[in-house]
Amino acid sequence: MRLRMFKTLKRLMLAVIVAPALAVAAPASVDLDRAPVSMDPATLQHGAKLFVNYCLNCHSASFVRYNKLTEIGLTEDQIRDNLMFAGERVGDLMTIAMRPKESKEWFGATPPDLSLVARQRNSGDGSGADWLYTYLRQFYRDPNRPTGWNNLVFENVGMPHVLWELQGEQVLTDGKLVLDKPGRMDAAEYDRAVADLVSFMVWMGEPGAEKRETIGVFVLIFLVVFTGIAYALKKNYWKDIH
Template sequence: MKPMLLVKRVLPACALALGLLFAGQQAAHAEDDGQLMASGSSIRDQASLQRGARLFFNYCVGCHSLKYVRYSRMADDLGLTEQQVMQNLNFTGAKFDEQVVSHMPADDAGKWFGKAPPDLSLEVSAKGSDWVYTYLNTFYLDPKSPIGWNNTTLPNAAMPFPLWELQGEQTAVTKPGSGEVEKLELAHPGKLTPEQYQQATRDLVNFLEYVSEPAALQRQHYGIWVLLFLVAFTMLAYLLKKEYWKDVH
């Protein structure tokens, strides 16, 4: 079989296989997690990553670590200087080249919340950006809960709602007779409008998506140049093939 004919036949088949695999993963997430809100996150949006980092270090790092990320690496990827990171994002006294580790004692956390808060380095990789985004938007007041909050995405979650002052307080509207949560209503508005809060949680999820695989930023940057090289190489190879085979009948 001629090389170009082989490429024309193999590439569409590979693309179809990858498409089916990706569709299958999406279907699995939809089946496991139910209807999720679309996060719309994009790690190419550096401004969003910076806003998400600010939210994480102001509201989350007190309990949650990012043990697979260093402050120095984060500064390089997010376009921040060492001074900006150390003054605005480092509240634990860590050094610039150290990992992001919460100072909450695990034993105390277990007493307060029932278990130590998990490290969030791989949270988006494990559950998907849409799941985390939906989770952050579906907290509601629950007087029956020991912590006063509950969540429709993860019922009986042990985590208190750290962003309540931004979103406000939601209450659950249940279906008559079943007690199942039908929808959530904003009973007491927070500092942000619903649209602003959704953007804030989108920024936070975007940052956590970056954290789950920091190399993805570099890979996307180099990927464009690799594709251009492959296109140029393919054209040269095709011209070379024509030159070699021009006298073959």
């Protein structure tokens, strides 16, 4: 039991320390686009599909279990049949088989855990969601980089553009990104896909956020009503004195 608690604490510390590496501050010349985040179940389900197919190969989400996805409207059978490909159990954590040492050799840095990545980049120039949404749309071909890719938001990033088949290949011309080779999606479709992916990562960072906010509303309503009752009671008690 103690060993399990120690391992969980160790993973949490690593996520807090390493995850900000993906969320390096954007250069001043890059304005972050507002991410159209949605907690609609269909949006989150599509985002989960993209995350599992394109992100979970190198990045883990070790604080989320597969069966947690039932909260976005999926059944355990749907999760098992469509989002699990390596014999995992539906109650397992969303981890990867790639060893950190090997990934560091391949990419120059160990790909960070993405469980909390959407909560790492909250600052005056945009939220973590805005950073991710802009970052995933700003890749361009760069033959001088080991992966062949670079990014306007995260200069000299070690991560390749895993979504290039969907977006196509952009090149940097006179400081602007130009689509050189189209992908399977047009620009609007790709932006929607990235928005769905980012929405899922926002949800993943705090699955209980919507429930918490709902409870918060009822708590505020209760406090307002209780304050009115308390004030009326106070007036009734002190009416003879005043």
